[in-house]
Amino acid sequence: MSVNRLKAFQFPCRDDNYGVILHDPQSGLTISIDAPEQEAIADVLESKNYRLTHILTTHHHGDHVEGNAGLKAQHDCQIIGPVEEQSRIPGIDKAVGHGDSFELEGHRVEVIGTPGHTLGQIAYHFPDQCMAFCADALFALGCGRIFEGDAEMMFTALNRLASLPDDTKIYAGHEYTLANAKFALSVDPNNEVLVTRAREIEHLRDDGKPTLPTTLEVEKQTNPFLRAGDPAIRQHLGMESASDLAVFTEIRARKDRF
Numbered sequence: 001m002s003v004n005r006l007k008a009f010q011f012p013c014r015d016d017n018y019g020v021i022l023h024d025p026q027s028g029l030t031i032s033i034d035a036p037e038q039e040a041i042a043d044v045l046e047s048k049n050y051r052l053t054h055i056l057t058t059h060h061h062g063d064h065v066e067g068n069a070g071l072k073a074q075h076d077c078q079i080i081g082p083v084e085e086q087s088r089i090p091g092i093d094k095a096v097g098h099g100d101s102f103e104l105e106g107h108r109v110e111v112i113g114t115p116g117h118t119l120g121q122i123a124y125h126f127p128d129q130c131m132a133f134c135a136d137a138l139f140a141l142g143c144g145r146i147f148e149g150d151a152e153m154m155f156t157a158l159n160r161l162a163s164l165p166d167d168t169k170i171y172a173g174h175e176y177t178l179a180n181a182k183f184a185l186s187v188d189p190n191n192e193v194l195v196t197r198a199r200e201i202e203h204l205r206d207d208g209k210p211t212l213p214t215t216l217e218v219e220k221q222t223n224p225f226l227r228a229g230d231p232a233i234r235q236h237l238g239m240e241s242a243s244d245l246a247v248f249t250e251i252r253a254r255k256d257r258f
């Protein structure tokens with residue numbers, strides 16, 4: 001059975017968040033990935049004449065759930081969110097956790113547990129669309145700040161995401177890429193692919209354009225948080241014989257101080 005392509009609309013909101021609306025013209029399925037800002041999302045829905053059918057919540061932070069209650073009141077949409085944070089997700093109807101999968105109008109969705117930033121954060125993978133919505137776990141050239149979990153949790157979360165197909169489009173919750181690029185260059189200065197990408201990112205941001213979505217393939221080549229095993233990074237850090245987890249932990253600690 002072939003599945004329709006979902007149309008994806010990404011738009012900036014709040015200070016540096018991204019909203020994403022997915023739409024299937026055939027079934028009318030319309031999904032908001034998180035609800036960072038009710039008004040910005042309502043504007044997109046209105047301009048396209050869509051009725052919101054679902055919100056897929058990744059984690060409980062206010063800049064990801066602010067619009068849940070208002071959009072549910074407007075559209076009577078179903079809200080799906082992380083089982084381990086369900087008491088903190090406004091309007092949640094269905095709780096899901098790592099390893100769960102479900103279908104929305106024939107579109108398969110796989111749930112990947114990505115704790116670390118918060119204890120219950122999840123990502124949503126749409127395998128038939130080659131898309132993953134990673135919120136504040138995996139960013140372009142970065143990873144989420146560890147607020148509730150520890151480095152080992154985040155390392156495990158990123159390894160789960162890194163095991164998706166290389167051509168997976170990675171959507172993230174924030175436009176942090178320019179600052180992330182500067183940090184990435186500080187630990188991986190001789191990576192030519194990274195140097196070139198950092199230049200491209202500067203141009204994109206100068207023109208006010210988004211640097212997301214990215215792809216897993218590009219992240220594996222340039223994102224230091226996915227490259228703890230890389231010999232050049234290890235040498236730069238003086239950690240040639242350390243475990244991948246120890247190298248990741250050091251990179252995360254350096255980013256916190258950067």
Ligand SMILES: [Zn+2]
Pocket residue numbers: 059061064117136
């Ligand atoms: Zn967050």
